[in-house]
Amino acid sequence: MKIPKTGLAARMREWMSRQRKPFTAGMIADALSIPPGAERDHVRRAIGDFIARVEIFPAKRIRRQVFYGYNPAWHRMHKGTLNKRIYKAMYVSGTFSLSDIQRLSEAPDRSWLDKISRPLRKRGLIKPVGRRACAHGIGAEAIYHIPDRDKFRLEVME
Numbered sequence: 001m002k003i004p005k006t007g008l009a010a011r012m013r014e015w016m017s018r019q020r021k022p023f024t025a026g027m028i029a030d031a032l033s034i035p036p037g038a039e040r041d042h043v044r045r046a047i048g049d050f051i052a053r054v055e056i057f058p059a060k061r062i063r064r065q066v067f068y069g070y071n072p073a074w075h076r077m078h079k080g081t082l083n084k085r086i087y088k089a090m091y092v093s094g095t096f097s098l099s100d101i102q103r104l105s106e107a108p109d110r111s112w113l114d115k116i117s118r119p120l121r122k123r124g125l126i127k128p129v130g131r132r133a134c135a136h137g138i139g140a141e142a143i144y145h146i147p148d149r150d151k152f153r154l155e156v157m158e
Contacts, residue, residue: 008032009046013055022059022067082107086116087157090126095145099135117144125152 015031016023025047029040047068050056059069082105089104090096098113107113120126127147131140146152
């Protein structure tokens with residue numbers, strides 16, 4: 001089930017980034033004209049996500065209320081940096097297996113590489129050229145190479 005995007009996080013981020021003094025979740029909800037009830041609970045729950053990204057931090061606590069501060073040095077993580085590392089590792093390697101690319105690109109798991117390599121195989125940008133025994137000793141893995149390096153560089157590494 002996919003949760004629909006409401007733009008709440010973007011509105012919260014915009015308001016919080018302008019604040020120079022510590023603020024509470026209630027202050028955010030008041031500033032965004034969010035009525036009491038379930039909608040304010042969404043604001044309170046979103047605070048945890050902002051803290052996990054180090055976008056805001058607990059600044060002080062007065063009685064039971066927690067005040068937060070915005071981290072001006074925070075910036076959104078660039079999406080697609082892992083894909084760029086994977087494509088570059090493929091390009092530099094010449095002949096490779098997906099486990100080699102996983103080690104070179106420091107990809108967290110093999111399923112991501114399978115997801116990326118499937119469309120590349122369908123488009124003919126990488127071709128299987130052989131098989132070798134897996135490092136763990138059970139089974140075999142495909143070995144690929146890039147038949148047209150210029151085309152790969154132009155279409156994929158852009």
